[in-house]
Amino acid sequence: MKDVGRKALEAEKAALKLANVSEEVRNEALQRVAVEIEKNCDKILEANEEDVDEAEKLLQEGEYSQAFVDRLKLDEGKIGKIAEMIRSVSGQEDPLGKTLDVTELDENLELYKVSVPIGVLGSIFESRPDVLPQVSSLSLKSGNSVILKGGSEAERSNSVLFEIIKETTEEVGIPEGWIQLIEARREVEELLEMDDKVDLLIPRGSKSFIRFIQENSRIPVLGHAEGVCHIYIDKEADLEKAVHVSYDGKVQYPAVCNAVETLLVHSEKAPEFLPRIAEKYEEAGVEMRGCEKTRDILEKWKVGKATEEDWKTEYLDLIISIKIVDKLEEAIDHINNYGSKHTDSIVSENKNRLLTFLESVDSSSVIANASTRFSDGYRYGLGAEVGISTEKIHARGPVGLEGLTTYKYYLIGNGHTVDTYSGTKAEPFTHKKIKKDWNKKKSL
Amino acid sequence: MKDVGRKALEAEKAALKLANVSEEVRNEALQRVAVEIEKNCDKILEANEEDVDEAEKLLQEGEYSQAFVDRLKLDEGKIGKIAEMIRSVSGQEDPLGKTLDVTELDENLELYKVSVPIGVLGSIFESRPDVLPQVSSLSLKSGNSVILKGGSEAERSNSVLFEIIKETTEEVGIPEGWIQLIEARREVEELLEMDDKVDLLIPRGSKSFIRFIQENSRIPVLGHAEGVCHIYIDKEADLEKAVHVSYDGKVQYPAVCNAVETLLVHSEKAPEFLPRIAEKYEEAGVEMRGCEKTRDILEKWKVGKATEEDWKTEYLDLIISIKIVDKLEEAIDHINNYGSKHTDSIVSENKNRLLTFLESVDSSSVIANASTRFSDGYRYGLGAEVGISTEKIHARGPVGLEGLTTYKYYLIGNGHTVDTYSGTKAEPFTHKKIKKDWNKKKSL
DSSP: OOHHHHHHHHHHHHHHHHTTSOHHHHHHHHHHHHHHHHHTHHHHHHHHHHHHHHHHHHHHTTSSOHHHHHHHOOOHHHHHHHHHHHHHHHHSOOOSSOEEEEEEEETTEEEEEEEEEOSEEEEEEOSOTTHHHHHHHHHHHTTOEEEEEOOGGGHHHHHHHHHHHHHHHHHHTOOTTSEEEOOOHHHHHHHHHOTTTOOEEEEESOHHHHHHHHHTOSSOBOOOOOOOEEEEEOTTOOHHHHHHHHHHHHHSOTTSTTSEEEEEEETTTHHHHHHHHHHHHHHTTOEEEEOHHHHHHTTTSOEEEOOHHHHTOOOOSSEEEEEEESSHHHHHHHHHHHSOSSEEEEEOSOHHHHHHHHHHSOSSEEEEEEOGGGOSTTTTTOOSOOEEEOOSSSOOEEEOGGGGEEEEEEEEEEEEOGGGGSSTTOOOOOOEEOOOOHHHHHHO | OOHHHHHHHHHHHHHHHHTTSOHHHHHHHHHHHHHHHHHTHHHHHHHHHHHHHHHHHHHHTTSSOHHHHHHHOOOHHHHHHHHHHHHHHHHSOOOSSOEEEEEEEETTEEEEEEEEEOSEEEEEEOSOTTHHHHHHHHHHHTTOEEEEEOOGGGHHHHHHHHHHHHHHHHHHTOOTTSEEEOOOHHHHHHHHHOTTTOOEEEEESOHHHHHHHHHTOSSOBOOOOOOOEEEEEOTTOOHHHHHHHHHHHHHSOTTSTTSEEEEEEETTTHHHHHHHHHHHHHHTTOEEEEOHHHHHHTTTSOEEEOOHHHHTOOOOSSEEEEEEESSHHHHHHHHHHHSOSSEEEEEOSOHHHHHHHHHHSOSSEEEEEEOGGGOSTTTTTOOSOOEEEOOSSSOOEEEOGGGGEEEEEEEEEEEEOGGGGSSTTOOOOOOEEOOOOHHHHHHO
């Protein structure tokens, strides 16, 4: 059997056992990993230095950018943060064994729907070595085996981190084989083919990288494509709120997927609103690109001409496109047409107009009178974030640990047969929702 | 634009509107469709007769089987049942607008997670013309547009049913274009390519047919591959329950995916249990295939030799394979190895052994002391069944209307910006779970 096949098989076998490892043992393992990572700081930094040296050679040859090398680089502070992150994952509520629903089908015939791990996750990521401990700890907390493939540029750092996590967790009693590392690029292709063993892929990296994964595997992919987010300033917007929200959405942190890329402004509000936000944007160094009407109103400011391409673009930078619309519906249509179903906001004091916007915009997060920047696992109270999904199936929007679980039905009977409920003398089902807890039922 | 592309675009546009059509209008439309189908009974039967005539010619040429032609054939009774089914879908609880979770992030900043339709469904099915009204009504009830592709052998029947549903629903106010029919085979290939417009595929048909769809589209597929279901008779099984459950699982209706295919029997129970069930199976005409030890115990009965192939086979017929195991763990391993993650039962009076089985078998339904035949949307109380999924992502096991929904986050603020919660002077989030209902919030 090929190497990847063997690793996937080991991961699959371990997953069956890991599904029943208690919360205590999973948490204990995570706590121990955090300690070991801190203890082995020097060893990790040594391996990382070799990766960085190599990368710097390629930087000089013009193959890598400085930002790329910076992302690769670890230091004591970053390693402390990794340990802190692992402890925080350990401290989260257990996503497993939750009783999602209980139905009495008939006397002494009870159906429990309970959350369980998915099985085997495949995680493919680029450069940043802190992704490996993050994905590993989320997988372990949620009871899943994980097959990791990092970028070749971080091979030495990843290898040391992997060994620490593997050894430490297996010592504590996590089933051997639950974590696997693959290194060669050709092995990725093999991994993408393993839809019989790998249940979910979680790629991290650039848009084109994630798209590549989606196009080359039958395995379901949890990952967002991009965030072309909008803020719509309604004719009944409160001016102060409109300025605050538009400023925060663009300036607070422009390099992320939930930053706003396009402002849509109602024509009745534009003459009052646009000069106010333009002044603030100019101060912050935001480049503005507007439609004709926007440029007319902002003639005193430097506003470039927005093209069709601008409406589709995720700048991830201090650039914003601005369009004036005559109707709420025009804003909604623009968003559903050009947006990426990620996050979009409306600013308005009119409740009906808010509701129309919220219910008509087909995005994972639709926001009234607040910044698009809120759509994030941590801010939503989901704990550590697996990612933000722009898919509609399985998990949508910010995804926490729950996105790494599925469910299982337990039916508990007393010799019941379907025959009793069939044919002309069929007895009826009671189909009564009952409040019971699987974990309590277990210990009775 | 090609024909399928245009239809998918129409469906996508209609879906945005359909998401906000009230429950009353959706139900009214379904009720009216039921009436119109009854009214147009003659017209439907006429078209169906032409399909059947055509199929009978091909039957004589040996291309179709008699069973195939029988499945194709409608009569007044079957049409009455179709109307009844549509009324029952209409009567189900609305799967849309359910408040799944509410979190207060901070004062006046509330996050609602609410169930919404997925968008555009693609349904590809073979022969039986009652699938078209069933899938259409489930789609409409759950607020989804649907693109239908039936088998060419039912083209005339499907076309008449489609026209009735389309006209009736659009008259009542369901957005034009929500239902689309494609007919040519080459159009299926185009549909499978449309992962930017179609959100979920629901194929109905043979195993190989569903596998073909899964292998040829990037669109997520809701559909089960097969059901290789097991019943394990433990050494601490109650004999009467063991016999009842094993008989019901095989004999009550063998042609379905949740019927049992393999009995696993603990060696300590086998001498007592096997002759009892063999007698009943023989009476019912069940062909038995056993391992060596089984054949030794059942030497007085006609028991064939089970091969490796038998353990993997979904007979869908009055055939059963029987294997003797020495340990509970051996049964669990056999199921996780040869099963299809569908439905498996244990019969035992020992609670710890029941629990070990329930929690270690990686199937969508794991059952204690009851027949595998219970795992079904209707029996589980989910209402009309979309299918039984052996996938782990999105929906697992029997899938009701809920499987045709996703969710959306609504965040309601009052000018909130992320800046307030960032940096050294960051204010904390409250992240308080609150009991509120989106529909009530809306009407305030």
